[in-house]
Amino acid sequence: MPNTLNPLELIARHWQPSARFVRRAALATVVMAVIIVVTGGAVRLTESGLGCSTWPKCTPDSLTPTAAMGINGLIEFGNRMLTYVLCAVIGLFIIAARARLPRRRALTRLGWAQFWIVMGNAVWGGIVVLTGLNPYLVAAHFLLTSALLTVAVLSWQRAKEGDEEPRDVVARPVRQLSWLLVAATGALTVIGTVVTGTGPHAGDAHKVHRIPLNWQEVTQLHVDFVYVVVGLSVALWFALRAVKAPAAARRTALELLGCIALQGVIGYVQYFSGLPELVVGLHMLGSTLVWIAVLRVALALRVRGPLQEDDPAAPAVDAAPDAQLASAASR
Numbered sequence: 001m002p003n004t005l006n007p008l009e010l011i012a013r014h015w016q017p018s019a020r021f022v023r024r025a026a027l028a029t030v031v032m033a034v035i036i037v038v039t040g041g042a043v044r045l046t047e048s049g050l051g052c053s054t055w056p057k058c059t060p061d062s063l064t065p066t067a068a069m070g071i072n073g074l075i076e077f078g079n080r081m082l083t084y085v086l087c088a089v090i091g092l093f094i095i096a097a098r099a100r101l102p103r104r105r106a107l108t109r110l111g112w113a114q115f116w117i118v119m120g121n122a123v124w125g126g127i128v129v130l131t132g133l134n135p136y137l138v139a140a141h142f143l144l145t146s147a148l149l150t151v152a153v154l155s156w157q158r159a160k161e162g163d164e165e166p167r168d169v170v171a172r173p174v175r176q177l178s179w180l181l182v183a184a185t186g187a188l189t190v191i192g193t194v195v196t197g198t199g200p201h202a203g204d205a206h207k208v209h210r211i212p213l214n215w216q217e218v219t220q221l222h223v224d225f226v227y228v229v230v231g232l233s234v235a236l237w238f239a240l241r242a243v244k245a246p247a248a249a250r251r252t253a254l255e256l257l258g259c260i261a262l263q264g265v266i267g268y269v270q271y272f273s274g275l276p277e278l279v280v281g282l283h284m285l286g287s288t289l290v291w292i293a294v295l296r297v298a299l300a301l302r303v304r305g306p307l308q309e310d311d312p313a314a315p316a317v318d319a320a321p322d323a324q325l326a327s328a329a330s331r
Helices: 007-014 019-045 067-099 105-130 135-159 172-198 215-242 247-272 277-299 319-329
Strands: none
Touching: 007 067, 019 067, 019 105, 019 135, 019 277, 067 105, 105 135, 135 172, 135 277, 172 215, 172 277, 215 247, 247 277
């Protein structure tokens, strides 16, 4: 009985994507994850969280929004439709990673991880709607999206590097400081969801259950953690300079400091201006950029060797930083 090829193997036999294409597909998943976060925030900030009254349909009798539902139905339904675009982008990355030779199972696993996170979060979003925007479930919905962004960033990084065993390019205490920064930023994100759950933007014009905590006290705790993240980021930057870390690693630390500074300005503006919707939306965008920057700093402190490019004569865009880091590690 002849073996039957699965669709991915069939594609791999007829299409050989370049390493650059795989990297760009991985980057596209990062961009789409950020877009999903921002558009999800737009749903809440425009009070469209229940624009579609049920799930998976928009109404009990209609898959799509009706004219009577107005702009809120269109916004909520539009955000649901973006999930299909996100799945298409992730699917493209999975196919490209699978088709490229030599096969890199780590990349395809990361792609499938993104897909299943999206599927799980879509179901979770339906539960959020069916429970009337329960704030605890809304917070978990955002954190699942943050998990998607994390895996997307890991996919992007792995698409730019080789498959050797990871090697530290700085002393272990500096690496540990970078992971402490990741943990603190993760805690900051979790507290931010609690701030949202106690704040005025509930996601719907009608009364929605809120987390029974004092909004100002939770916000102050959030600000305190911001100072912790800022302190750790500055300490890491000085540590990287002190140990003469490679320029690529120091550059990512500076990029992180820039993102934090911008996010801090936006945070103070939204607080002292009464939480206008547009500024809150920018703050959500800023939170994704800070998280991406934090992950990139931690990942820049180890190398996995150069990536095998298609044409040895072509300029190795990503191999140069790896070579520089490896050289520093051997000193």
